[in-house]
Amino acid sequence: MLAVLALAAQAPAAWATVSGPDQNLQVRHYAMTIGRDGVKRETTFSERVYRRNDQVWTERLVESESADGHDHSDDHSGHSHPDAGSSPMWVRRQADGALDARLIERHQRRSIKVDSQYYGNIGFNGNWGSTFFLSDPQSLKSMRMVGALKDGVQQYESKRGDLTVRVSWDVKGQYPRRVESLDAHGKTRRETLVSVIEAPKMLPWKMLAGYTEIDYSDLLD
Amino acid sequence: MKIQLASSQQFPHCLRQAPVLCALALLFSGPAWAADAVPAKAKNVIFFLGDGMGPVTVTAARIYGHGEAGRLTMETLNRTARIKTFSLDAQTTDSAPSMAAYMTGVKMKNDVISMSSDTNAYDANGKPYQVKADSTCVAGNGQPVQTLLELSKGAGKAVGAVSTTRISHATPAATYAHVCNRDAYNTITEQATPGAARYNTALKDGVDVLLGGGLRHFLPKSSAGSQRNDELDALGMFKAAGYTYVASGSELKSVNPANVSKLLGLFTPSDMDYELDRVKKKLNQPSLAEMTEKAIGVLKKNPNGYFLMVEGGRIDHALHGTNAKRALEDTLAFDAAIKKALELVDLKDTLIVVTADHDHAIGFNGYPKRGNPILGKVTNYADGKLALAADGKPYTTLVFGNGSAPRRPEDGDLTNVDTEADDYLQQVGVRFAGSPGSETHGGGDVMLFSAGAGSDSFKGTFENIKVFGKVKNALGL
Numbered sequence: 001m002l003a004v005l006a007l008a009a010q011a012p013a014a015w016a017t018v019s020g021p022d023q024n025l026q027v028r029h030y031a032m033t034i035g036r037d038g039v040k041r042e043t044t045f046s047e048r049v050y051r052r053n054d055q056v057w058t059e060r061l062v063e064s065e066s067a068d069g070h071d072h073s074d075d076h077s078g079h080s081h082p083d084a085g086s087s088p089m090w091v092r093r094q095a096d097g098a099l100d101a102r103l104i105e106r107h108q109r110r111s112i113k114v115d116s117q118y119y120g121n122i123g124f125n126g127n128w129g130s131t132f133f134l135s136d137p138q139s140l141k142s143m144r145m146v147g148a149l150k151d152g153v154q155q156y157e158s159k160r161g162d163l164t165v166r167v168s169w170d171v172k173g174q175y176p177r178r179v180e181s182l183d184a185h186g187k188t189r190r191e192t193l194v195s196v197i198e199a200p201k202m203l204p205w206k207m208l209a210g211y212t213e214i215d216y217s218d219l220l221d
Numbered sequence: 222m223k224i225q226l227a228s229s230q231q232f233p234h235c236l237r238q239a240p241v242l243c244a245l246a247l248l249f250s251g252p253a254w255a256a257d258a259v260p261a262k263a264k265n266v267i268f269f270l271g272d273g274m275g276p277v278t279v280t281a282a283r284i285y286g287h288g289e290a291g292r293l294t295m296e297t298l299n300r301t302a303r304i305k306t307f308s309l310d311a312q313t314t315d316s317a318p319s320m321a322a323y324m325t326g327v328k329m330k331n332d333v334i335s336m337s338s339d340t341n342a343y344d345a346n347g348k349p350y351q352v353k354a355d356s357t358c359v360a361g362n363g364q365p366v367q368t369l370l371e372l373s374k375g376a377g378k379a380v381g382a383v384s385t386t387r388i389s390h391a392t393p394a395a396t397y398a399h400v401c402n403r404d405a406y407n408t409i410t411e412q413a414t415p416g417a418a419r420y421n422t423a424l425k426d427g428v429d430v431l432l433g434g435g436l437r438h439f440l441p442k443s444s445a446g447s448q449r450n451d452e453l454d455a456l457g458m459f460k461a462a463g464y465t466y467v468a469s470g471s472e473l474k475s476v477n478p479a480n481v482s483k484l485l486g487l488f489t490p491s492d493m494d495y496e497l498d499r500v501k502k503k504l505n506q507p508s509l510a511e512m513t514e515k516a517i518g519v520l521k522k523n524p525n526g527y528f529l530m531v532e533g534g535r536i537d538h539a540l541h542g543t544n545a546k547r548a549l550e551d552t553l554a555f556d557a558a559i560k561k562a563l564e565l566v567d568l569k570d571t572l573i574v575v576t577a578d579h580d581h582a583i584g585f586n587g588y589p590k591r592g593n594p595i596l597g598k599v600t601n602y603a604d605g606k607l608a609l610a611a612d613g614k615p616y617t618t619l620v621f622g623n624g625s626a627p628r629r630p631e632d633g634d635l636t637n638v639d640t641e642a643d644d645y646l647q648q649v650g651v652r653f654a655g656s657p658g659s660e661t662h663g664g665g666d667v668m669l670f671s672a673g674a675g676s677d678s679f680k681g682t683f684e685n686i687k688v689f690g691k692v693k694n695a696l697g698l
Binding site: 034120123 | 315317353354387391403404406491492494495498537538541542544609610611612613634637644646662
């Protein structure tokens with residue numbers, strides 16, 4: 001999840017005990033590549049992220065979802081697999097630092113608990129720092145600070161080979177307002193823009209009453 | 222439970238079809254144990270099933286473990302065949318009807334476990350016949366059909382099932398259970414539990430060896446970690462029936478087969494861990510080879526012989542996740558179990574069959590040079606340079622026809638990516654709404670390798686249901 005922002009692989013144990021302020025965020029992802037075939041390929045998608053103390057809800061915005069949040073398409077899909085890409089992901093940090101990660105399938109009204117051995121299958125890196133803060137604050141320490149704090153934002157930059165990464169970090173809000181990575185030849189560029197949105201009337205994880213709980217492994221055939 | 226007998230043997234032994242010609246052939250076949258002449262009748266059968274282990278996975282595992290010119294142990298078996306895997310209602314099967322086809326000789330619909338062809342896994346509205354792992358199959362929705370394991374048990378042989386998945390998963394379940402929907406894990410467990418109300422009486426005094434994961438379906442609802450919906454204490458009932466129970470790799474190591482007649486090993490709540498993780502994290506779980514060794518040790522004490530099924534079950538799971546590295550590591554662990562078995566058995570009285578239930582959508586790409594890491598990016602054989610796709614980016618030798626990248630809708634640039642890392646997920650062709658884990662099985666044929674007593678008929682190209690008759694004939698049942 002949010003792989004471009006997961007700049008460090010692991011957060012130290014000490015960091016696992018730290019939380020940031022609650023946030024309601026909209027995250028817009030943009031990626032561009034220009035191939036050697038001369039074709040420019042661009043993709044964009046957006047997610048909403050709600051974080052409270054020890055839990056984070058990340059949900060891609062999908063226009064085809066009906067207003068009531070139910071996809072009424074055919075529910076008979078045989079031995080189906082969860083749609084890990086566009087299903088909301090709910091991650092909670094337990095008292096011992098362990099994570100409880102779930103995919104939520106609204107149309108089937110089920111909560112799918114994902115054991116850590118399957119994180120790779122669903123594209124979750126298991127890193128609380130990059131999940132909660134979008135950019136793992138630990139990774140910022142390995143980047144160069146650029147200029148002084150301005151309007152509550154600290155700029156960071158790193159270069160590795162042809163690749164440059166820039167992060168605009170909201171110090172008080174504890175989230176990146178913008179992350180950009182680009183190569184020196186202008187052939188690839190990624191940008192993530194994060195903005196604060198209104199809090200939902202009801203937090204999404206409080207609307208799961210009656211949902212069946214299953215394990216991700218139940219769906220492997 | 223009343224079990225319907227399968228149709229008559231499809232490939233009767235030559236002595237039954239043409240006794241004179243057959244006798245002449247035997248007369249001139251030279252020494253009885255010449256390399257190309259093995260006994261027609263097997264006392265024991267070990268049926269190895271690599272779940273999802275299609276031809277590309279076998280080739281890639283060979284290169285990964287032994288190089289291009291190397292050989293897997295399964296490739297040393299002298300009989301080979303090609304198996305058509307389609308199910309009754311699908312070009313691409315799932316594990317339930319494909320393993321059931323091997324075990325019963327009956328073609329059935331996807332998601333059905335060892336039932337007659339008229340069995341449905343879903344009702345007319347598409348609702349599965351199971352709720353929270355409990356079967357809701359209705360009377361009249363098909364009949365159980367007899368399995369090779371049940372036939373063997375009926376003939377007085379010892380029987381066993383070993384898997385790296387939960388032991389109630391589709392493949393092992395197809396050997397000893399009958400249910401209209403494969404996801405009824407609790408019901409499947411109950412069918413194997415001696416003394417339970419829904420016990421499968423065709424198992425007589427019980428499956429002699431059961432090793433794998435899935436403890437949570439053996440615990441009563443009130444126990445921590447249970448996923449049962451009732452208070453059935455399956456684990457307690459196994460113990461009461463005389464089973465030796467082990468829960469870890471070290472406990473299994475301490476088992477002396479000479480002192481054990483019935484063995485139950487449940488090493489994890491759900492599926493066992495991938496081989497890569499088992500080794501790297503030093504988990505106290507047995508390898509598939511260790512489980513195979515103990516199973517043979519217990520079963521071979523039966524003077525009438527034995528039937529053992531061994532599944533490398535998580536090859537399939539890693540392939541669904543488009544995580545080729547874990548799939549190849551599990552394939553090599555599966556191959557190590559075959560090697561261990563070959564060290565322990567006498568092929569004069571034992572038939573070894575190794576096959577897969579279905580393929581996957583994995584592909585072998587490009588023109589990589591000899592010695593290129595099979596998990597690596599393609600480097601051209603001609604100049605050793607990275608091969609580039611139309612977008613100017615490198616690509617890997619192993620890719621998948623479908624699946625998706627993790628929660629990202631576009632392909633990443635692999636230039637600076639370590640594609641040999643444990644958690645690297647391969648690139649995919651057709652995207653399924655961004656859902657890793659949803660990569661599908663493939664509908665292509667799979668390979669079958671065999672050796673030992675009764676293996677002569679395992680050649681050519683045939684449907685999965687024909688395997689049943691060949692094994693049955695080899696056992697003389």
